[in-house]
Amino acid sequence: MVKICQSCSLPIDSDEYKGTNKDLSLSSEYCKYCYENGEFKDDRTLEEEIENLIPMYIDERDISVEEARRILTETLSKLKRWMN
16 A cells, blocks of 8 residues: 655655654655654644645646645545644
């Protein structure tokens, strides 16, 4: 089973996509686009993250903005970073 980033849902299928912890070891939970040196690279809200990812989802899946937003809302809200 492919692990996904617990912030953006990017598949983390190899070490090259893993973010880094404070001790510079590879994170098993977050990708390099979201997490570096033990911290998130941004301080977005869940809603801001969804809006940020919509264009990528539209391009990858050839779906509408509304469908991308629905999928992202459902998916991201279940991830570790956003479950608070």
